[in-house]
Amino acid sequence: MSAPLQDRTAPQRGVDPAWALADYDLVCLSHLRWDFVYQRPQHLLSRCARARRVFFVEEPVRGDALPRLECSRRDCGVTVVVPHVPRDLDDDETEMILASLVDDLLGGQRIGNYVLWYYTPMALGFTRHLVPAATVYDCMDELSGFWGAPRALRERERDLLRSADLVFTGGRSLYEAKRALRPSAHLFPSSIDASHFRQARGLQPEPPDQAGLGRPRLGYFGVIDERLDLELLAAAADLRPDFTFVMIGPVAKIDRATLPRRPNIHYLGQKPYAELPAYIAGWDVALMPFARNDSTRFISPTKTPEYLASGRPVVSTSIRDVVEPYGREGLVAIADAPVEFVAAASRALGATRRAEWLQRVDAFLSRGSWDHTWAQMESLIGAAVRANRATGAPRIESCSTT
Known part of the structure; x- marks a missing residue:
């Protein structure tokens, strides 16, 4: 109206x-x-x-x-x-x-x-x-x-x-x-809206469309478009059929038919901002499987600090503004090839010293809002x-x- x-x-x-x-x-x-x-x-x-x-x-x-x-x-x-x-x-x-x-x-x-x-x-x-x-x-x-x-x-x-x-x-x-x-x-x-995403560190009600999915869960939220490396996603899902990949966000500018379809890849659609912490709380690792092309050459993903504030380990491809400073600071794992990508996710799942990592994350995020x-x-x-x-x-x- x-x-x-x-x-x-x-x-x-x-x-x-x-x-x-x-x-x-x-x-x-x-x-x-x-x-x-x-x-x-x-x-x-x-x-x-x-x-x-x-x-x-x-x-x-x-x-x-x-x-x-x-x-x-x-x-x-x-x-x-x-x-x-x-x-x-x-x-x-x-x-x-x-x-x-x-x-x-x-x-x-x-x-x-x-x-x-x-x-x-x-x-x-x-x-x-x-x-x-x-x-x-x-x-x-x-x-x-x-x-x-x-x-x-x-x-x-x-x-x-x-x-x-x-x-x-x-x-x-x-x-x-x-x-x-x-x-x-x-x-x-x-x-970063740190207080909003820190909710994911505590107990959250499991969203119904995610509750029945298997573990470990590796999640992504954001627009699903030409900036994502869909071949990497498909290869990672094939390499680790025991991993569950959760993709949250609208599909834009690309044909839905080009999305990789695997039993362990789940597209849950767009979710309200207020609900994101509840979804992230059910993930074991957060992902940024970005392609390396003209559309990602200068991106600085807002989701990087949001994932970190949520307390989830993060694996990303080598996007320049993620490598520096997050990769250099040891806050985000960087990997490009499918084998390296799933290996980084496996290491994140088995990481010890999580409390020390969270302290460094919070110290880094406290620099701005x-x-x-x-x-x-x-x-x-x-x-x-x-x-x-x-x-x-x-x-x-x-x-x-x-």
């Missing part, structure tokens, strides 16, 4: 200059759906929503109806905005409609002093005309390496890297890659808003016409 665009106790813009320097609404433009999987955007923006209005604008849904916005407010305070556009429009027509819908959002919600927060550079195509108080690009993935990436993506990202007031990166590999165009980029690796990460980001954004107000600097410059 389409929710009306109405003001939700918004302060009157332009009344108090001091307020304009200190406060702002945040408008996020994302290629992800808010309700897809709970990850970096949800952690950060739900914290932002504790102090100000946050509007999360998803990619458009194409259909037969007239253009419209569907708005719904989540319990965390974030308003999710879904643009609906006719399916028969070309790219230029779609961006014209989206620009108009964004203007409707700003006007209908009386959003006057706002920060634009980009997860997708493609949104530049319908937001260049806006004049935000500051612009943030939170680069959490190398989207150009994903299957089906738009041709214009690389050039638009270059524009955004040059023009944004702040560039955040979600992992060290991305940080090093983006510094060529943006030397002042800030490294903010994915953090999503609350701390957001506090640092918020401070940088506030400084950018004040600097732009003082200088009257333009926010988003059109560096190309792509």
Whole structure:
């Protein structure tokens, strides 16, 4: 159902200059759906929503109806905005409609002093005309390496890297890659909601769809897409038919028919974030069987610290941002070939000195949290808003016409 665009106790813009320097609404433009999987955007923006209005604008849904916005407010305070556009429009027509819908959002919600927060550079195509108080690009993935990436993506990202007031990166590999165009980029690796995942260390009710599965259980949660090494998963299942492999998460961008089917591989589908600790509590080892390809070259998996906070030993392929620092610190076992992968899992199952390992895990994880990460980001954004107000600097410059 389409929710009306109405003001939700918004302060009157332009009344108090001091307020304009200190406060702002945040408008996020994302290629992800808010309700897809709970990850970096949800952690950060739900914290932002504790102090100000946050509007999360998803990619458009194409259909037969007239253009419209569907708005719904989540319990965390974030308003999710879904643009609906006719399916028969070309790219230029779609961006014209989206620009108009964004203007409707700003006007209908009386959003006057706002920060634009980009997860997708493609949104530049319908937001260049806006004049935000500051612009943030939170680069959490190398989207150009994903299957089906738009041709214009690389050039638009270059524009955004040059023009944004702040560039955040979600992992060290991305940080090093983006510094060529943006030397002042800030490294903010994915953090951890430690208390949530530590629930898995205690007694949890066994989810019914996992309760009857055999032990030992080796589990994965996350999106099941081109980033996973499905051949490795199949080979590991064949090598150790006594292991039970539990795969939790939605299947995206790949044909379900390509998923390896074995008696000891179980696909349980997507689960709510709140239920993940109960599933992990029933695992003996947590897995990250990522492929080594263009789509994983710069990933920094959020699930690494989440698995560790859950108290489960972790086996991963040699993803750079996992090897450093988790592999180097001896917190995660690294293996690529199927024989080595299952051997690492077997060693994890038989590990002694578990208490010592958990102490090192907790000491490592104590270095950061999503609350701390957001506090640092918020401070940088506030400084950018004040600097732009003082200088009257333009926010988003059109560096190309792509």
